[in-house]
Amino acid sequence: MISITAPIQPALDHVKRILFSPFSWEKWFVLGFCAFLAHLGEGGSYSYNGHTFDHTRLAGSSSAAEWMGAHLALVATLGALVLLLVLALTALFVWLGSRGAFMFLDGVARNRAAVAEPWTRFRTAGNDLFRFRLVLLLVFFGFFGLCAGAGYLFVLPVLRTQSFGHAALIPLVSVGGFLILGALAYLAVALLLMDFVVPIMYRRNLDVGQAWHVFRHEVLPGHAWRFAGFYLMTLLLWIPALVLAILTICLTCCVAILPYLSSVALLPITVFFRCYSLCFLEQFGDEWRIIEAEPAPEPAS
Numbered sequence: 249m250i251s252i253t254a255p256i257q258p259a260l261d262h263v264k265r266i267l268f269s270p271f272s273w274e275k276w277f278v279l280g281f282c283a284f285l286a287h288l289g290e291g292g293s294y295s296y297n298g299h300t301f302d303h304t305r306l307a308g309s310s311s312a313a314e315w316m317g318a319h320l321a322l323v324a325t326l327g328a329l330v331l332l333l334v335l336a337l338t339a340l341f342v343w344l345g346s347r348g349a350f351m352f353l354d355g356v357a358r359n360r361a362a363v364a365e366p367w368t369r370f371r372t373a374g375n376d377l378f379r380f381r382l383v384l385l386l387v388f389f390g391f392f393g394l395c396a397g398a399g400y401l402f403v404l405p406v407l408r409t410q411s412f413g414h415a416a417l418i419p420l421v422s423v424g425g426f427l428i429l430g431a432l433a434y435l436a437v438a439l440l441l442m443d444f445v446v447p448i449m450y451r452r453n454l455d456v457g458q459a460w461h462v463f464r465h466e467v468l469p470g471h472a473w474r475f476a477g478f479y480l481m482t483l484l485l486w487i488p489a490l491v492l493a494i495l496t497i498c499l500t501c502c503v504a505i506l507p508y509l510s511s512v513a514l515l516p517i518t519v520f521f522r523c524y525s526l527c528f529l530e531q532f533g534d535e536w537r538i539i540e541a542e543p544a545p546e547p548a549s
Contacts, residue, residue, distance in 0.1 A: 266279075280511045444463055
């Protein structure tokens with residue numbers, strides 16, 4: 249019987265065993281570094297220092313528009329360079345995150361903190377995961393671009409007429425619906441990839457394509473609704489996790505929001521959700537037991 253609640257307690261037990269039995273600052277900082285790498289390339293928030301983007305003021309700035317018109321080639325070149333820089337940084341973060349995903353998984357599964365050895369050992373698997381994630385990201389951006397283009401061609405002209413009848417609703421709902429469906433499909437693939445396909449790659453030493461095949465044919469059939477329930481439970485579990493994260497940030501005087509240090513300070517949350525998906529997967533049979541059992545104590549002589 250596959251349960252969405254039964255893995256919660258084992259996941260909490262693993263968090264206690266990995267991080268607190270015994271407690272080690274060195275282990276926290278090393279495993280936190282692996283967690284930091286694992287979450288690179290997964291997005292984040294951006295701060296603008298409290299300044300809002302004033303479209304009205306921009307539109308009224310004739311001097312800026314005139315300068316851009318007079319230096320159109322320069323503006324286009326700078327824009328292309330910025331775009332290339334963003335793409336390069338995105339690819340770098342996704343590459344580091346793909347290697348880090350295996351490093352963090354290995355640390356949690358084997359209850360250890362190491363960087364150099366797993367970094368080298370998971371080079372092939374990490375690179376394979378990187379290529380898949382990069383293609384997935386490019387496909388989503390391409391789909392988003394098509395939706396944006398369709399909105400520009402079909403929705404914007406109708407909105408400019410200030411007519412909000414059926415003629416405006418049909419293209420608006422169509423483009424918006426396709427965009428939402430595409431975003432949900434991308435999110436589903438990305439979540440299943442990191443939560444279950446990567447552990448399958450790790451457990452059976454497979455590439456991404458082979459691991460997806462195993463997931464679709466050995467794990468998913470007959471259990472699609474249970475995976476939906478798993479993500480619903482994950483969403484509910486994030487409520488107390490966010491409360492704990494806010495308390496940690498407040499108690500550390502906002503030090504816990506700094507890059508890398510946030511991964512260390514919030515490591516129990518990260519380890520728990522990694523363990524939760526692994527414990528959920530273990531319910532499909534002993535062959536999917538990825539977290540190594542705690543060694544039995546040696547008998548007294």
